[in-house]
Amino acid sequence: MADKKKFTIYDLAKKLGYSPSTISRALNDHPTISKKTTKFIKAAAKEAGYRPNSIAASLRSSRSNTIGIMISRINRPFISSLISGVEECARQAGYSVIISQSNDKYDNEVNNAKVLRDSQISGLIVSLAMETEDYDHFQQFVDMGIPIVFVDRVPKSFPSYHVVIDNYAAGFKATQHLIDQGCKRIAHFAGAQHRNVYAERKEGYIDALKAAKLPVDESLIYLFDTLSSEEGEKATQELLSLENPPDGIFSANDTAAVSAIIYAKKVGVNIPKDLAIIGFNDDPMASIVDPALSTITHPAIKMGEIAARRVLEHTTDNHDSSISEVTILNTEVLVRKSSLKSKVDKPVEQL
Amino acid sequence: MADKKKFTIYDLAKKLGYSPSTISRALNDHPTISKKTTKFIKAAAKEAGYRPNSIAASLRSSRSNTIGIMISRINRPFISSLISGVEECARQAGYSVIISQSNDKYDNEVNNAKVLRDSQISGLIVSLAMETEDYDHFQQFVDMGIPIVFVDRVPKSFPSYHVVIDNYAAGFKATQHLIDQGCKRIAHFAGAQHRNVYAERKEGYIDALKAAKLPVDESLIYLFDTLSSEEGEKATQELLSLENPPDGIFSANDTAAVSAIIYAKKVGVNIPKDLAIIGFNDDPMASIVDPALSTITHPAIKMGEIAARRVLEHTTDNHDSSISEVTILNTEVLVRKSSLKSKVDKPVEQL
DNA sequence: TCAATAATCGCAATCGGTTTCGGATATTTA
DNA sequence: TAAATATCCGAAACCGATTGCGATTATTGA
Numbered sequence: 001m002a003d004k005k006k007f008t009i010y011d012l013a014k015k016l017g018y019s020p021s022t023i024s025r026a027l028n029d030h031p032t033i034s035k036k037t038t039k040f041i042k043a044a045a046k047e048a049g050y051r052p053n054s055i056a057a058s059l060r061s062s063r064s065n066t067i068g069i070m071i072s073r074i075n076r077p078f079i080s081s082l083i084s085g086v087e088e089c090a091r092q093a094g095y096s097v098i099i100s101q102s103n104d105k106y107d108n109e110v111n112n113a114k115v116l117r118d119s120q121i122s123g124l125i126v127s128l129a130m131e132t133e134d135y136d137h138f139q140q141f142v143d144m145g146i147p148i149v150f151v152d153r154v155p156k157s158f159p160s161y162h163v164v165i166d167n168y169a170a171g172f173k174a175t176q177h178l179i180d181q182g183c184k185r186i187a188h189f190a191g192a193q194h195r196n197v198y199a200e201r202k203e204g205y206i207d208a209l210k211a212a213k214l215p216v217d218e219s220l221i222y223l224f225d226t227l228s229s230e231e232g233e234k235a236t237q238e239l240l241s242l243e244n245p246p247d248g249i250f251s252a253n254d255t256a257a258v259s260a261i262i263y264a265k266k267v268g269v270n271i272p273k274d275l276a277i278i279g280f281n282d283d284p285m286a287s288i289v290d291p292a293l294s295t296i297t298h299p300a301i302k303m304g305e306i307a308a309r310r311v312l313e314h315t316t317d318n319h320d321s322s323i324s325e326v327t328i329l330n331t332e333v334l335v336r337k338s339s340l341k342s343k344v345d346k347p348v349e350q351l
Numbered sequence: 352m353a354d355k356k357k358f359t360i361y362d363l364a365k366k367l368g369y370s371p372s373t374i375s376r377a378l379n380d381h382p383t384i385s386k387k388t389t390k391f392i393k394a395a396a397k398e399a400g401y402r403p404n405s406i407a408a409s410l411r412s413s414r415s416n417t418i419g420i421m422i423s424r425i426n427r428p429f430i431s432s433l434i435s436g437v438e439e440c441a442r443q444a445g446y447s448v449i450i451s452q453s454n455d456k457y458d459n460e461v462n463n464a465k466v467l468r469d470s471q472i473s474g475l476i477v478s479l480a481m482e483t484e485d486y487d488h489f490q491q492f493v494d495m496g497i498p499i500v501f502v503d504r505v506p507k508s509f510p511s512y513h514v515v516i517d518n519y520a521a522g523f524k525a526t527q528h529l530i531d532q533g534c535k536r537i538a539h540f541a542g543a544q545h546r547n548v549y550a551e552r553k554e555g556y557i558d559a560l561k562a563a564k565l566p567v568d569e570s571l572i573y574l575f576d577t578l579s580s581e582e583g584e585k586a587t588q589e590l591l592s593l594e595n596p597p598d599g600i601f602s603a604n605d606t607a608a609v610s611a612i613i614y615a616k617k618v619g620v621n622i623p624k625d626l627a628i629i630g631f632n633d634d635p636m637a638s639i640v641d642p643a644l645s646t647i648t649h650p651a652i653k654m655g656e657i658a659a660r661r662v663l664e665h666t667t668d669n670h671d672s673s674i675s676e677v678t679i680l681n682t683e684v685l686v687r688k689s690s691l692k693s694k695v696d697k698p699v700e701q702l
Numbered sequence: 703t704c705a706a707t708a709a710t711c712g713c714a715a716t717c718g719g720t721t722t723c724g725g726a727t728a729t730t731t732a
Numbered sequence: 733t734a735a736a737t738a739t740c741c742g743a744a745a746c747c748g749a750t751t752g753c754g755a756t757t758a759t760t761g762a
Contacts, residue, residue: 056749076431369742372742
């Protein structure tokens with residue numbers, strides 16, 4: 001109840017016999033204020049329990065020390081780790097993080113963009129909605145000089161920062177791994193092909209097959225909307241009832257891969273002997289399913305950190321926002337039991 | 352690059368021949384402005400592409416339309432779902448959500464509280480850090496009239512809104528279920544006992560045993576710090592090497608329960624025949640592990656929604672912040688294979 | 703010692719809405 | 733018709749910090 005009168009720099013100024021401007025500059029380490037008074041004022045501010053009003057500061061300086069995040073859904077392992085990385089990095093630099101989820105809907109994304117545009121964010125970190133195919137709603141940020149960092153699911157062409165993994169290489173490696181294990185007929189669970197990550201993973205898959213002189217059978221490639229467990233199960237069912245079923249599956253995410261494992265087990269197909277499976281992302285469930293799912297590891301938290309750092313760098317160094325800067329992070333094949341037919345490949349993760 | 356001059360209500364006022372005050376009121380549906388001019392001004396505003404500066408509004412009115420969230424870590428299934436619920440509800444009401452994670456450290460929590468206090472949030476939603484045992488750092492919000500909604504991990508006594516599940520009842524039900532399955536010697540993996548949720552679940556466990564006239568064996572109760580999979584595995588190892596091992600485990604979270612399943616399987620203990628296991632939370636991994644983990648379901652997203660609604664209600668209805676209002680949500684026993692010894696209990700979830 | 707330069711600091715405008723107070727016009731009542 | 737009340741709107745202060753510019757004082761150089 002006791003609502004203390006707000007203590008502003010004016011109050012502090014009066015108390016110390018300085019002007020508000022001096023107080024403000026001192027608290028912000030402005031070089032034009034002597035070290036001595038700066039130290040004195042800071043001490044007095046702390047002593048008096050002064051709390052800056054960041055809203056007022058934002059209004060005047062039109063900088064908000066807030067980073068906006070736009071993602072599909074928070075409660076997905078990769079996304080939440082990504083956000084976690086952003087938040088950690090942002091907070092250490094004195095920035096706040098404000099989030100908005102699109103539920104993979106284009107309309108929501110457009111709307112969220114409007115809201116964020118009006119809240120004076122100093123940078124935007126985006127992982128695109130599944131549906132999104134045009135990027136006009138991001139132009140307004142460019143116009144306002146707000147840096148955009150696209151992460152993982154990035155637009156085809158839009159001058160901005162990108163933080164991604166090499167999906168092509170990862171797709172290639174995953175497929176290559178199955179080939180190394182002796183698979184001759186490898187199916188692929190792909191996602192929406194207008195989304196870079198899924199298109200690139202598929203490219204890698206196809207090229208790996210070609211490099212190994214294996215035929216590319218289009219009927220083994222499933223183009224899913226969401227790569228859900230339902231889709232994965234259904235596709236596995238279809239694949240296993242083929243007269244010439246595949247001996248390997250590379251799924252573009254773990255959810256579908258796990259459902260494949262579970263379904264295959266249910267119908268008595270031996271994994272990995274009859275069917276080797278590798279997923280993508282290393283979601284927690286990948287290590288829990290039995291046999292444990294081989295997968296591609298994503299440095300999710302690190303991607304978030306880097307994305308946040310791009311924003312921070314941009315605002316401090318005053319970069320040119322018309323340039324594009326792409327950061328590509330490493331992925332690794334994490335071999336577990338779901339794909340380990342031979343013993344000579346890579347070491348199995350200890351469980 | 353083209354940084355359009357900002358278009359303010361002053362510009363609009365000049366253009367329309369009204370005063371800024373009228374524009375402001377019209378845009379906010381103030382009753383003192385006639386319906387007609389309100390409609391006219393709104394149309395003109397949209398037409399002119401006027402965008403309100405929410406920072407300026409916040410400064411003057413000291414309301415920010417922002418809800419702050421303090422949680423342990425974002426990338427945990429329960430937490431991310433909780434946030435998802437908050438965000439969804441908040442956005443629909445025109446509020447933004449700003450998050451901060453404590454990593455379960457008390458010091459971080461205190462710090463985050465300071466930051467949020469200075470950012471003029473209109474409400475705070477908190478799930479306490481594991482370490483936290485005093486709540487002084489929340490008093491400042493009460494002093495400022497900012498409503499606090501504690502969710503799930505709530506303080507022992509602090510006048511505020513609480514949104515929780517009945518942990519006692521859930522613990523009782525979980526244990527009762529194991530008893531119903533014929534378990535006579537049930538171990539319990541508990542969390543830090545100063546955290547309400549774990550203490551209450553343990554109480555429920557103990558009382559269920561007592562109600563069934565089963566002995567309470569303290570040596571079967573593990574008090575963990577974090578309920579990690581490492582802790583779960585180690586405890587399971589110890590329990591299984593007892594000369595009189597338990598025939599059931601009720602774990603206060605799924606992580607430890609799953610590790611128990613995996614370890615037991617590894618050493619050839621049959622689940623559920625020799626050892627029935629039930630967890631808590633219904634994390635995604637619970638349905639993936641084999642045998643699938645019975646567990647207690649948490650309405651995480653709904654808890655987030657309700658928490659957000661409490662904040663919204665409070666700010667609109669201008670509640671008295673000294674009262675305490677507790678919302679208790681339902682939990683359910685979700686029976687899967689890890690605990691299903693008999694067939695006559697409850698229906699097994701289809702996989 | 704006096705002018706020139708540097709180091710410090712204050713004044714006041716500013717950011718863009720919100721809100722109090724009161725004025726002007728319209729409507730109702732006596 | 734005059735007075736009373738409603739209705740609608742404008743002037744200006746205000747929220748609390750930031751910052752360009754000018755003033756003052758201290759330091760340096762000749």
